Amino acid sequence: xxxxxxxxxxxxxxxxxxxxxxxxxxxxxxxxxxxxxxxxxxxxxxxxxxxxxxxxxxxxxxxxxxxxxxxxxxxxxxxxxxxxxxxxxxxxxxxxxxxxxxxxxxxxxx
Numbered sequence: 001x002x003x004x005x006x007x008x009x010x011x012x013x014x015x016x017x018x019x020x021x022x023x024x025x026x027x028x029x030x031x032x033x034x035x036x037x038x039x040x041x042x043x044x045x046x047x048x049x050x051x052x053x054x055x056x057x058x059x060x061x062x063x064x065x066x067x068x069x070x071x072x073x074x075x076x077x078x079x080x081x082x083x084x085x086x087x088x089x090x091x092x093x094x095x096x097x098x099x100x101x102x103x104x105x106x107x108x109x110x
Contacts, residue, residue, distance in 0.1 A: 027053050045109075063091075 030046035 024053050024057070 027046060027050045030042075031050040
């Protein structure tokens with residue numbers, strides 16, 4: 001059962017990373033498009049989401065650097081596996097909450 005959970009977790013991470021990167025590409029293309037080619041509301045939304053995407057990229061990069069430093073130098077501290085597991089669960093709850101909030105926001109604009 002445990003290997004299946006790891007497999008599904010890795011699949012979900014790969015799938016969602018691909019979706020995130022493709023949406024990032026779409027927003028970059030929309031941000032660089034001619035202003036006359038888009039209605040003002042679409043332009044405002046694409047600008048908003050472009051900058052939100054930039055902030056999320058900075059957040060992912062920052063947590064990646066912290067994770068790298070923790071993996072490289074974290075063994076000198078006495079961090080228990082339970083603490084690492086708890087932090088990982090909290091991180092996923094926060095990111096899941098942000099994802100749900102963004103989904104609710106997007107659906108409320110329909």
